[in-house]
Amino acid sequence: MAMNLLLNIEETVSVVLFGIGFTMLLLHQNLIKKIMGMNIMDTAVYLFLAAKGYIHGRQVPIITDGIQDVSAYINPVPSGLVLTGIVVSVSTTALMLSLTIRLYERYHSLDLDEILRGMRKEERL
Amino acid sequence: MSMVQNFPFFSIIIAMFAGIVSSVLSGKKARNLSLAMIAVTILLSGAVFYYCLKNQVSYTYMMGHYPAPWGNEIRAGILEGFTAAFFGAVMLLAVIGGMRHTRQDVEEGKQNLFYIMIDLMLSSLLALVYTNDLFTAYVFVEINTIAGCGLIMIRQKGRCLSSAIRYMIMSQLGSGLFLIGLSLLYDVTGHLLMSPAREAAERITAAGTYEIPMLVILALISVGLAIKSGLYPFHYWIPDTYGYATPTASAILSGLVSKGYIFLLIKIFYRVLGYEYVISSRIINVLFVFGVAGMIMGSVHAIMEEDMRRMIAYSSVAQIGYIYMGIGLGTQAGMVAAIFHIFTHSATKALLFISSVGLYEVSGGRKDYHSLRGAGYRNPLAGIGFSVGALSMVGFPMLSGFISKLLFAASALQSPHKMLITLIALAVSTILNAMYFLRMVITLYRPSMEPSKSEKGTGRNSWNLCLAIFSFILLNLLLGLGSQPIVGAIGDGLMMFD
Numbered sequence: 294m295a296m297n298l299l300l301n302i303e304e305t306v307s308v309v310l311f312g313i314g315f316t317m318l319l320l321h322q323n324l325i326k327k328i329m330g331m332n333i334m335d336t337a338v339y340l341f342l343a344a345k346g347y348i349h350g351r352q353v354p355i356i357t358d359g360i361q362d363v364s365a366y367i368n369p370v371p372s373g374l375v376l377t378g379i380v381v382s383v384s385t386t387a388l389m390l391s392l393t394i395r396l397y398e399r400y401h402s403l404d405l406d407e408i409l410r411g412m413r414k415e416e417r418l
Numbered sequence: 419m420s421m422v423q424n425f426p427f428f429s430i431i432i433a434m435f436a437g438i439v440s441s442v443l444s445g446k447k448a449r450n451l452s453l454a455m456i457a458v459t460i461l462l463s464g465a466v467f468y469y470c471l472k473n474q475v476s477y478t479y480m481m482g483h484y485p486a487p488w489g490n491e492i493r494a495g496i497l498e499g500f501t502a503a504f505f506g507a508v509m510l511l512a513v514i515g516g517m518r519h520t521r522q523d524v525e526e527g528k529q530n531l532f533y534i535m536i537d538l539m540l541s542s543l544l545a546l547v548y549t550n551d552l553f554t555a556y557v558f559v560e561i562n563t564i565a566g567c568g569l570i571m572i573r574q575k576g577r578c579l580s581s582a583i584r585y586m587i588m589s590q591l592g593s594g595l596f597l598i599g600l601s602l603l604y605d606v607t608g609h610l611l612m613s614p615a616r617e618a619a620e621r622i623t624a625a626g627t628y629e630i631p632m633l634v635i636l637a638l639i640s641v642g643l644a645i646k647s648g649l650y651p652f653h654y655w656i657p658d659t660y661g662y663a664t665p666t667a668s669a670i671l672s673g674l675v676s677k678g679y680i681f682l683l684i685k686i687f688y689r690v691l692g693y694e695y696v697i698s699s700r701i702i703n704v705l706f707v708f709g710v711a712g713m714i715m716g717s718v719h720a721i722m723e724e725d726m727r728r729m730i731a732y733s734s735v736a737q738i739g740y741i742y743m744g745i746g747l748g749t750q751a752g753m754v755a756a757i758f759h760i761f762t763h764s765a766t767k768a769l770l771f772i773s774s775v776g777l778y779e780v781s782g783g784r785k786d787y788h789s790l791r792g793a794g795y796r797n798p799l800a801g802i803g804f805s806v807g808a809l810s811m812v813g814f815p816m817l818s819g820f821i822s823k824l825l826f827a828a829s830a831l832q833s834p835h836k837m838l839i840t841l842i843a844l845a846v847s848t849i850l851n852a853m854y855f856l857r858m859v860i861t862l863y864r865p866s867m868e869p870s871k872s873e874k875g876t877g878r879n880s881w882n883l884c885l886a887i888f889s890f891i892l893l894n895l896l897l898g899l900g901s902q903p904i905v906g907a908i909g910d911g912l913m914m915f916d
Binding site for chain 2: 324331341370388389393395396409
């Protein structure tokens with residue numbers, strides 16, 4: 294099994310990165326670190342997806358030297374899907390960062406526990 | 419090809435364009451454009467539904483110049499047309515019902531942003547209902563998430579912001595898992611369009627190759643969409659999100675957003691992985707167990723809640739559990755029951771949120787049991803609306819919730835292994851539902867101890883609240899009394915769904 298893990302090294306690394314990102318997203322209390330974890334998680338998924346297109350020994354899918362034969366290039370579709378995914382990830386990161394700025398302006402802390410405490414104090418008043 | 423066949427495409431495009439154009443309009447014009455656009459999409463979707471029903475046909479529509487399997491497609495049938503029209507109707511009534519509160523809660527310069535989010539939300543729901551391509555589904559799932567987050571955080575209170583962050587965290591996790599499942603599916607079948615992917619998947623399951631990857635694909639897609647729609651263990655973001663947003667946003671989020679993801683899940687089960695394969699795998703049992711757990715635990719949490727809107731939000735968790743239990747039963751009848759409950763829950767939950775606004779307005783803005791005592795007398799229409807919604811959730815005959823429970827019980831009788839658990843869970847959760855909903859209805863109609871409070875806030879309801887509550891009650895009665903043709907239509911639609 295270790296041989297299989299090494300043969301599919303991109304998928305293995307991507308799952309490990311997904312785990313790291315997901316743990317950071319859920320377990321850290323600092324908002325910025327949560328956002329970083331979310332980005333690592335998304336990047337891991339894109340690595341997984343991009344690895345699906347790679348075929349060993351073939352070129353980038355840009356026609357060079359006039360070679361139009363399909364068998365000389367890798368699969369271009371997953372790269373397009375990764376681009377879409379990156380756009381989505383950027384939008385979500387922007388949204389979460391703007392939420393973080395709003396929360397910081399209100400409660401002067403980046404720590405989610407402190408923010409929740411401040412919120413409850415505000416509601417009791 | 420008749421003109422009606424273009425309508426699904428038209429409805430998605432005008433929803434999106436309305437959103438784009440609203441960015442340069444003022445608040446009031448954006449609101450009117452939004453209302454007009456939703457009304458037009460309801461008419462278009464209704465026409466599609468009627469066309470498909472009359473001709474008993476389900477057709478695919480090529481988007482762009484390339485045919486399958488290289489291009490993009492949308493597909494319309496009886497079930498898709500009805501769902502699109504129904505979602506549009508619920509969204510229109512939710513926007514009308516919460517109009518005054520939207521004007522009060524949202525800052526002056528940002529009113530049009532709210533309506534942009536509404537338009538984008540409608541376009542993504544329509545696209546999720548109609549799409550025949552997996553990656554288009556992923557893109558619109560993300561648009562749905564971002565529009566939903568925009569709807570939550572449009573109100574600048576602290577609670578809304580932190581609940582928006584929690585919502586985004588859980589949604590991103592679900593999307594990540596869904597995308598890994600999609601990439602595996604693309605890798606194994608080589609197609610992103612649903613019908614060619616189905617043929618490849620059937621070849622694979624018949625040959626027995628790639629057994630573990632197919633199971634992992636099914637598991638990842640199910641868990642990813644289940645996290646996003648709020649199935650039991652992943653529900654902790656729901657009470658904060660639904661409880662503190664503006665009334666329109668609560669109604670739309672609880673009624674429509676989760677249902678869009680569940681509809682997509684059912685679509686993937688039927689159209690990509692193959693219904694027989696899904697039934698024969700263990701994943702259905704996992705969804706069933708979580709659904710039953712959600713039914714019971716959601717109601718238990720709702721009983722312990724003091725705040726009315728959080729209580730309604732926990733009731734949503736229980737109802738989503740019902741739907742997953744129906745899917746997890748593994749029979750055609752169970753799926754029909756689950757889809758009928760999607761419609762029931764959309765209409766009823768939106769009614770509950772919109773009427774709850776009317777009720778706590780006349781109770782000094784407070785939402786606990788003590789302050790709401792007698793609110794049914796201070797605001798009669800909202801009291802009636804809340805009572806109808808609550809009785810429908812409990813399962814009173816003549817209302818739509820009764821038909822849902824009847825369908826669930828009838829479909830449970832057809833699957834011998836899960837029959838006993840389903841019937842017991844239905845009975846227990848009905849009792850638990852009654853405990854908190856009927857308690858709230860009785861509280862609303864208890865005579866209030868403090869006579870002074872009854873003088874304050876007996877102002878007349880605005881016309882939009884009256885119209886919305888009245889229409890929702892009519893919708894509920896329509897689903898409850900006229901359920902036979904609707905269930906028949908859902909069954910026919912499911913036959914052609916793959």
